Amino acid sequence: MNPLVINGQRLQREIDELATISEAPAPVVTRILFSEADLRGRAFVKKICSSLSLKIRSDAVGNLFARWEGFDKKLPAIATGSHIDAIPNAGRYDGVVGVLGALEAIRALQSSGFKPRRAIELIVFTAEEPTRFGIGCLGSRLLAGSLSLDKARALRDRDCKSLEHWRKRGGCNGRLNSVRLARNYYAGFVELHIEQGPLLERAKIPIGVVEKIAAPGTMHVELTGVGGHAGAMLMPDRHDAALAGAEIALAVEQAAKTTGSRDTVGTTGVFRIEPGAVNSVPCHAWLEIDLRDTQVKTRDLALRRIKKTAMQICKRRGVKLKFSVLNADAPAICDSGLVELVAGVCQELRLPVKRMISRAYHDSLFMAQVCPITMIFIPCRGGVSHRPDEYSSLRQIKNGVAVLARTLARLAG
Amino acid sequence: MNPLVINGQRLQREIDELATISEAPAPVVTRILFSEADLRGRAFVKKICSSLSLKIRSDAVGNLFARWEGFDKKLPAIATGSHIDAIPNAGRYDGVVGVLGALEAIRALQSSGFKPRRAIELIVFTAEEPTRFGIGCLGSRLLAGSLSLDKARALRDRDCKSLEHWRKRGGCNGRLNSVRLARNYYAGFVELHIEQGPLLERAKIPIGVVEKIAAPGTMHVELTGVGGHAGAMLMPDRHDAALAGAEIALAVEQAAKTTGSRDTVGTTGVFRIEPGAVNSVPCHAWLEIDLRDTQVKTRDLALRRIKKTAMQICKRRGVKLKFSVLNADAPAICDSGLVELVAGVCQELRLPVKRMISRAYHDSLFMAQVCPITMIFIPCRGGVSHRPDEYSSLRQIKNGVAVLARTLARLAG
Numbered sequence: 001m002n003p004l005v006i007n008g009q010r011l012q013r014e015i016d017e018l019a020t021i022s023e024a025p026a027p028v029v030t031r032i033l034f035s036e037a038d039l040r041g042r043a044f045v046k047k048i049c050s051s052l053s054l055k056i057r058s059d060a061v062g063n064l065f066a067r068w069e070g071f072d073k074k075l076p077a078i079a080t081g082s083h084i085d086a087i088p089n090a091g092r093y094d095g096v097v098g099v100l101g102a103l104e105a106i107r108a109l110q111s112s113g114f115k116p117r118r119a120i121e122l123i124v125f126t127a128e129e130p131t132r133f134g135i136g137c138l139g140s141r142l143l144a145g146s147l148s149l150d151k152a153r154a155l156r157d158r159d160c161k162s163l164e165h166w167r168k169r170g171g172c173n174g175r176l177n178s179v180r181l182a183r184n185y186y187a188g189f190v191e192l193h194i195e196q197g198p199l200l201e202r203a204k205i206p207i208g209v210v211e212k213i214a215a216p217g218t219m220h221v222e223l224t225g226v227g228g229h230a231g232a233m234l235m236p237d238r239h240d241a242a243l244a245g246a247e248i249a250l251a252v253e254q255a256a257k258t259t260g261s262r263d264t265v266g267t268t269g270v271f272r273i274e275p276g277a278v279n280s281v282p283c284h285a286w287l288e289i290d291l292r293d294t295q296v297k298t299r300d301l302a303l304r305r306i307k308k309t310a311m312q313i314c315k316r317r318g319v320k321l322k323f324s325v326l327n328a329d330a331p332a333i334c335d336s337g338l339v340e341l342v343a344g345v346c347q348e349l350r351l352p353v354k355r356m357i358s359r360a361y362h363d364s365l366f367m368a369q370v371c372p373i374t375m376i377f378i379p380c381r382g383g384v385s386h387r388p389d390e391y392s393s394l395r396q397i398k399n400g401v402a403v404l405a406r407t408l409a410r411l412a413g
Numbered sequence: 414m415n416p417l418v419i420n421g422q423r424l425q426r427e428i429d430e431l432a433t434i435s436e437a438p439a440p441v442v443t444r445i446l447f448s449e450a451d452l453r454g455r456a457f458v459k460k461i462c463s464s465l466s467l468k469i470r471s472d473a474v475g476n477l478f479a480r481w482e483g484f485d486k487k488l489p490a491i492a493t494g495s496h497i498d499a500i501p502n503a504g505r506y507d508g509v510v511g512v513l514g515a516l517e518a519i520r521a522l523q524s525s526g527f528k529p530r531r532a533i534e535l536i537v538f539t540a541e542e543p544t545r546f547g548i549g550c551l552g553s554r555l556l557a558g559s560l561s562l563d564k565a566r567a568l569r570d571r572d573c574k575s576l577e578h579w580r581k582r583g584g585c586n587g588r589l590n591s592v593r594l595a596r597n598y599y600a601g602f603v604e605l606h607i608e609q610g611p612l613l614e615r616a617k618i619p620i621g622v623v624e625k626i627a628a629p630g631t632m633h634v635e636l637t638g639v640g641g642h643a644g645a646m647l648m649p650d651r652h653d654a655a656l657a658g659a660e661i662a663l664a665v666e667q668a669a670k671t672t673g674s675r676d677t678v679g680t681t682g683v684f685r686i687e688p689g690a691v692n693s694v695p696c697h698a699w700l701e702i703d704l705r706d707t708q709v710k711t712r713d714l715a716l717r718r719i720k721k722t723a724m725q726i727c728k729r730r731g732v733k734l735k736f737s738v739l740n741a742d743a744p745a746i747c748d749s750g751l752v753e754l755v756a757g758v759c760q761e762l763r764l765p766v767k768r769m770i771s772r773a774y775h776d777s778l779f780m781a782q783v784c785p786i787t788m789i790f791i792p793c794r795g796g797v798s799h800r801p802d803e804y805s806s807l808r809q810i811k812n813g814v815a816v817l818a819r820t821l822a823r824l825a826g
Binding site for chain 1: 690694
């Protein structure tokens with residue numbers, strides 16, 4: 001086997017080209033599940049997979065699998081991958097580095113003459129981002145069987161369009177119950193990703209290896225008050241849904257700040273009101289709340305407090321409350337064998353490595369329910385993500401791809 | 414002159430037909446300035462004007478004038494009218510009763526053989542509702558010269574489209590500076606309107622005559638914080654624009670409740686955030702605030718308090734604030750001669766009448782700067798307006814039209 005050569009410039013070109021496939025003008029990247037941009041992004045990735053002679057299949061929810069067959073076909077494959085969907089107004093590296101970087105790793109391994117004993121499979125997960133249905137990691141949740149088929153079928157986007165509608169529009173015709181993977185279908189899963197936090201950059205360390213992924217929770221709040229004319233409806237007569245929402249958003253912040261854990265974070269990322277006219281008292285409000293922690297205990301403490309406070313607010317204001325917990329997931333503990341393997345590869349490459357917690361969740365959170373996992377993190381400028389100015393340097397990305405390629409070679413070799 | 418006969422059923426049919434011209438499915442009425450629905454609504458009104466042989470003209474901002482010429486052409490006309498634009502998710506009576514009702518009044522006068530000495534002119538004002546540009550009474554403001562041409566040219570909607578863009582799309586090609594009316598161009602202006610409040614219904618009184626119109630103010634708040642990943646950005650590092658917005662919306666409520674006047678009302682009717690994804694810390698928020706009072710003093714007290722509190726909130730949160738007062742208008746005092754004339758007509762018709770304040774503002778607020786004005790109110794069910802279930806009975810509407818027709822006859826006869 002020849003030395004592994006990572007072609008950084010080609011990879012950068014591919015990242016930049018994929019970034020142009022967006023629902024919004026450059027430099028903004030927006031690719032929402034099964035939008036035109038998402039479908040074109042998938043086609044772009046498939047083209048690269050074909051050029052590497054990988055065997056491509058899609059499942060019934062649009063998860064994409066590209067397989068480099070191993071010579072021992074009885075062994076379960078080793079998997080890598082991430083996602084290419086992007087929230088509104090996002091950047092070009094989140095998820096994409098783990099997909100296009102994995103393809104570059106496979107390309108480098110192929111060029112080096114490496115022949116995998118067990119198959120290496122790239123997975124491009126459907127809808128890691130929760131934009132369309134308000135629930136993240138849709139594809140990997142279904143792969144892990146951690147989202148019931150009933151709940152999946154009941155999902156609706158803002159226009160009341162179902163998952164069934166969208167997946168058919170995305171060309172996924174199979175049955176949803178065929179998506180779930182058997183436990184240990186894969187020998188392991190390693191995801192390369194930008195950190196989305198500032199710790200590696202601050203410590204000037206090029207690689208992080210993830211030991212634990214924080215426990216995420218998502219809540220939807222629907223508020224129904226009484227609308228009316230903003231001039232004629234006197235203050236004592238009001239049941240303003242938006243003001244109940246404003247108080248709840250502030251209660252989310254307060255709850256996250258007071259669990260006793262500095263790791264608790266709470267965000268009201270969606271706040272919509274109707275009718276949304278300056279001279280009309282808001283009759284409806286919808287909030288989507290994201291709550292995370294490294295520990296389930298403090299996350300759930302905040303969740304209970306938010307719910308209780310929301311009930312009190314709505315009772316006081318005479319506003320009807322519908323409070324739904326969409327998901328309240330456990331944290332994932334990474335496989336110590338895989339963590340040490342990645343750390344060892346870094347040592348060989350003379351790349352300092354930091355063991356860390358992932359505060360963002362990833363498809364790895366759910367893959368952990370199916371097989372041993374870990375994640376490889378690279379720094380991103382200022383810790384910024386989910387913004388158009390998200391940035392990792394080519395050198396940082398090449399480091400990550402080099403570590404991933406060697407890790408895959410060890411696991412498949 | 415034969416007796417005046419108001420054809421209620423024809424009027425109801427016209428009201429119902431105009432309600433079908435909407436950007437949203439029935440029973441919702443949405444007609445935003447120069448949208449397809451607004452333009453089709455204008456065409457519908459013009460058709461009726463033509464059938465009554467009224468002379469139609471439009472000015473450079475789309476105000477529509479339909480004139481029934483009088484036999485003494487030297488006398489200034491008497492004007493009536495209202496608007497047909499409707500906020501999102503509105504009903505079918507607000508504004509429309511004053512336009513189609515005035516046309517029915519003219520039709521009834523024509524059928525009775527009445528010949529006006531001075532002309533009677535119907536005005537359909539452009540954009541009484543502030544939906545597109547965030548400022549209400551756009552047409553009547555410009556007629557009264559109470560919106561500077563510079564400010565008018567600087568108006569932008571949410572898509573950054575200007576008034577120039579929209580008025581040209583609406584077929585208005587003249588110069589904006591030709592819109593302003595000379596003082597006393599009209600001998601008087603009387604507007605028929607639903608009350609948009611519950612007082613007439615509660616008191617079981619069929620007609621209100623307006624003595625004063627409350628003083629409205631509109632504020633736009635733009636907040637710029639720091640976005641980021643909802644999982645990775647810890648609470649102490651945040652500058653969440655939506656939370657600053659939530660606090661400001663609550664401060665608006667608080668300020669309106671504590672001026673000492675029960676007539677102060679404050680509403681945050683628009684609350685938008687970006688990027689608006691559940692897992693992203695909001696970096697931008699836009700609020701549109703409506704503040705009204707019967708007295709300028711308490712309205713301005715609330716305005717100053719809101720601004721001061723907003724500055725404190727944004728300083729504490731490290732969020733950038735742009736606070737603009739779009740308008741802070743004076744109340745209008747109605748002409749006592751016109752008020753007494755309407756009251757007298759009601760007495761002749763044996764209709765009980767209530768002298769009242771209009772808490773909603775209307776184009777009459779600005780017409781008051783040009784000529785003597787008053788308004789005729791009819792009850793609406795539950796005081797509800799700006800909602801699809803807004804409702805006045807045909808009998809209530811006919812009463813209003815009968816009072817308007819006789820008032821116009823007195824003024825023009």
